[in-house]
Amino acid sequence: MFCAQDVQTGLSACIDAAAPASVAPVLSASSLAGLLRRAHDNLKNRHALGQPPAELAFYGGTFTAMPLPEQTACLDLAQKALERGWIHSFRCSTRPDCVDAVVLDRLRAAGCGCVELGVQSFADDALVASKRGYDGATALRACAYVKEAGLTLGVQLLPGMPGHTPDDFLRDVPLALAAGADMLRFYPCLVLEGTALARMWRQGLYSPWGLKDTLDCLAQGWLLAQKARVPVIRMGLAPEASLDAALLAGPVDPALGSRVMGRALLLAVRQHLEQLAVASDADAPPVLQALCAPSSCQGYIWGMRGELRAAWANLGLPPDGLIFDPACGQTLRLTVTA
Structure with missing residues (x-):
């Protein structure tokens, strides 16, 4: 409905990850054979150059819904690469309604270490509005299947999809964490040319989230994940010239991830x-006098072009009150006064 894998990946032929499982992939067998040959040669060359084993990834479609011959060709490449020490494992992405115990056992036997599920949301209303073809219970069951198979679980969420609210997203993140997600991806919904969503947008039936609301909502979700010690490994689609050309509307920003993390901190x-104010029964929060932050925060703590400096000042932080210190590890250290 809203997925245009050709512009997201830069390939003109690929599989639609958002399409129902009954939709045939548009990647031809000859195209797949060519891709697998190139992957084989690249992995072989890496090994010959003495580079360490890589992780092979099958992205850009509903891997477990591919026709069996094409899926078997991919698994054969993975198994051979694993046997020769070219890779240490592989991962794939698929839909929640396209996995079960039998499918996952086959993947694991071929060397799969991680399955990423394009859950998008656990909210039934949003799934119906977006014509995903499954409900939240199916998505949760799929997460359980992956964990029971002993595989690493990735959960991809699509904040702002049709029928989806910020409250839905802030329920989706804890649900994904409770389901055992080992990593998350946040992909704010964009309107891309050539999709059903583009037609809805032109008809006034869909409006994407604004950028500010998206940044604020994702910051809350990112913070929830950090508190659970689960990484958010991607926020927003990777830049592609074809993606830029196809973009019609939506909260896109080349600095999306860093702007979200700055807001989250x-x-x-x-x-x-x-x-602290509640614990001390004070009428107002304490004033922030100094903040010691890890050096890794240096690139985003002030926000893009210093957009968060005023907000930090409102907490009391003076211009010279921020210190970046590698000794902080991954924690923030605050100095406050009542």
Whole structure:
């Protein structure tokens, strides 16, 4: 409905990850054979150059819904590469309604280490509005299948899809974490030319989230994941010239991830100050006098072009109150006054 894999991946022939399982893939057998030959040669060359084993990934479609001959060809490549020490494992992406115990056992036997599920949301209303073809219970069951198979679970969420609200997203993240997600991806919904969603948008039947609301909502979701020690490994689609050309509307930003993380750190500190105020029964939150942050935060803590400096100042942080110190590890250290 809303997925255009050709413009997202830069390939003109690929499989539609958002399509129902009954939809035949548009990648021809000859195209697949060519891709697998190139992958084989690249892995062989890496090994010859002394590079360490890689992780092979089958992305850009509903892997487990591919016709069996094409799927078997992919698994054969993975098994041979694994036997020769070219890779240490492989991963794939698929839909929640296209996995079960038998399918996952086959993947694991071929060397699969991780399955990423394009859950998009666990909210039934949003799944119906987006014509996903499954419900939240199916998505949760798929997560359980992956974990029971002993595989690493990735969950991809699509905030802002038709019928989806910020409250839905802030329920989706805890549900994914509770289901055992080892990693998350946040892909804010975009309107791309050539999709059913583009037709809905032109008819006034769909409006994407605004960028500010998206940043604020994703910041809350990212913080929830960090508290659970689960990484968000991607926020937003990877830049592609074809994607830029096809984009009609939606919250796209080349600095999306860093802007989200900057807001999340600000939110974490604000919440901590509010908790201190409650604990001390004070009328107002304490004033932030100094903040020691890991060096890794240096690129985004102030926000894009300093957009968060005023918000930090409102918490009391003086211009010279921020210190970046590798000794902080991965934690923030606050100095506050009542």
